[in-house]
Amino acid sequence: MTAETHAPGSDRSADLHWSARALALAAQADYRTSPNPMVGAVVLDREGHLAGEGYHKGPGRPHAEEEALAQAGERAKGGTLYVNLEPCTHAHRTPNCADAVIESGIYRTVISMTDPDERVRGGGVQALESARIRTTVGVHAERAQKLNEFYVKHRLTGRPFVTAKFAVSLDGKIATRAGESHWITGEESRRHGHRLRSQHDAILVGINTVIADDPELSARLDGEDVRQPLRIVLDSQLRIRQSARVVGTNTLIATTKPGRVGLAEVLQLPAAADGRISLPDLLDELGKRNLISMLVEGGGEVHAAFFAEGLVDKIYAYVAPKLIGGRDAPGPLGGSGIEHLSDAAGLMDLDFTRLGDDILISAYTNVHRDR
Ligand SMILES: NC(=O)c1ccc[n+]([C@@H]2O[C@H](COP(=O)([O-])OP(=O)(O)OC[C@H]3O[C@@H](n4cnc5c(N)ncnc54)[C@H](OP(=O)(O)O)[C@@H]3O)[C@@H](O)[C@H]2O)c1
Ligand SMILES: [Zn+2]
Incomplete structure (x- = not known):
């Protein structure tokens, strides 16, 4: 025929x-x-x-x-x-x-x-x-x-796809000068944030966030049986308290020190030059464990470190119609920042979504394409 x-x-x-x-x-x-x-x-x-x-x-x-x-x-x-x-x-x-x-x-x-x-x-x-x-x-x-961007990045590089997420006021603050941050954004944004958590294999925060907020780091969506990501805390000196809410099964404490923390897994990794956990080594280890995606939820020091090393693939910024002001109120990226605008990381493929009164902006910093 x-x-x-x-x-x-x-x-x-x-x-x-x-x-x-x-x-x-x-x-x-x-x-x-x-x-x-x-x-x-x-x-x-x-x-x-x-x-x-x-x-x-x-x-x-x-x-x-x-x-x-x-x-x-x-x-x-x-x-x-x-x-x-x-x-x-x-x-x-x-x-x-x-x-x-x-x-x-x-x-x-x-x-x-x-x-x-x-x-x-x-x-x-x-x-x-x-x-x-x-x-x-x-x-x-x-x-x-x-x-399949998570899968593609993992198979091409051996590392998970890294999404950085933060919520800011219209003037770019993540908290008031007194440290109040609950809640800058509205309910729809927060629900979206929980959906993002459930879509990633892991969520990561810095130890200062654990000490300040004692978050549970779970994905919660009304009436839905959601997938719970692995919870990861960056804690070079193993400062975390055994009683922190994040300590439990399905938690990994990344550190440079030997030790035990309740039911959590303690993963000892090499230190970078500044004595903190080497992020490339962490990503390699997570990739070997077949984690193909990770959501970085801050705080500012951790975000700054991931951006400074070019390790972020995509960002989600929730922008709320609030003005906070104040020289001492923090923004989403700590660290020492850049000196020249020409050094600013380029963002590509921008997308805007309205979530209640908030605006969600997503953008890519890296693009992994197979051929
Ligand atoms: N509004 C929001 O959406 C939001 C979200 C998250 C956090 N927050 C706020 O942010 C504040 C905490 O932020 P933060 O910037 O002070 O601290 P952070 O980013 O939560 O934690 C930073 C700490 O992580 C540890 N770390 C280990 N390895 C690291 C590495 N390679 N790079 C960077 N840090 C590493 C360091 O402590 P060691 O050297 O001891 O390991 C470092 O001091 C809290 O007040 C929290 O409420 C707000
Ligand atoms: Zn098949």
Whole structure:
């Protein structure tokens, strides 16, 4: 048979439509797949009708392609598969997804991006093409890279994606001169902040924040069973009190000293020149543990250190319509700051969202793109 009689709906607008559907399915996992990517898949039959859909729900669960192909059954023969990430070639189970696609009799695949994982890296596309499956790569590539930005950074660098988050008044203060900071922003912003926590694998704060505020550092969303990130405290000298609310299981105290702190894990790391914890070493260690994302929540000294070393990938700034004023009221970044405006870190890809009366500004400082 000629290609054309087999090829269902291979026009560009259908590709854009169904690739977007695969991305929307993938996003339903809402970051619960870590350390795996979020993947969605759609199977159309040879007439171009929807035959199967699926998405990866988490480690140990079926891959998106397996779900969609199982739903499509015989209707996959001669059909098209849309998936936002290249099918895998590693033996997580038999057959792997690339082989499963080949065995299903799929005629054509449309893939948004190749997989940066070194076990795949184009191998899935190659396997499909060697089996004479028509393959189109790159439809909605930007959206696909963004959806899996945690995964992409981790696989390319071995480190988690670092998000820095802070809440400020319109004049850029994070607290009054007396140290009051609860709450500068409104309820919607705070809810958004809890959602961000639940989407990251870890949250990190400095020891001064623990001493000043005694935060619990949990993700709380009304009526939802949310994923709790690992809580990390930077505490070079092990000053933390055993009674601090953050001390418990699911907590890691990063320090340069040996010691024990309740049920928390104490992780001894090398000190940087200033005697504080070496942040690159911390990120390498977290990456090895398969944490693919971390939310840095301050305070100012910690933010300053992450920015100064160029270790932040994305920022979320919640700006509230309040004026605080005062020379002694702190801003979100401590440290000694920069002298020249030309040294200011460039922010890219800005986005603005209204949250109640507040404005959320998000922006990137680093961009990790796989090829
Ligand atoms: N409004 C908000 O959104 C918000 C959010 C968070 C905090 N805060 C406020 O911020 C204040 C605390 O901020 P802060 O700037 O004083 O302290 P911080 O950033 O919470 O903690 C800084 C401390 O972390 C330790 N640390 C270990 N390794 C480090 C490294 N590589 N780089 C930087 N610090 C490292 C250092 O103490 P050691 O040398 O002893 O380890 C350092 O003094 C509190 O008053 C809190 O209420 C406000
Ligand atoms: Zn797979």
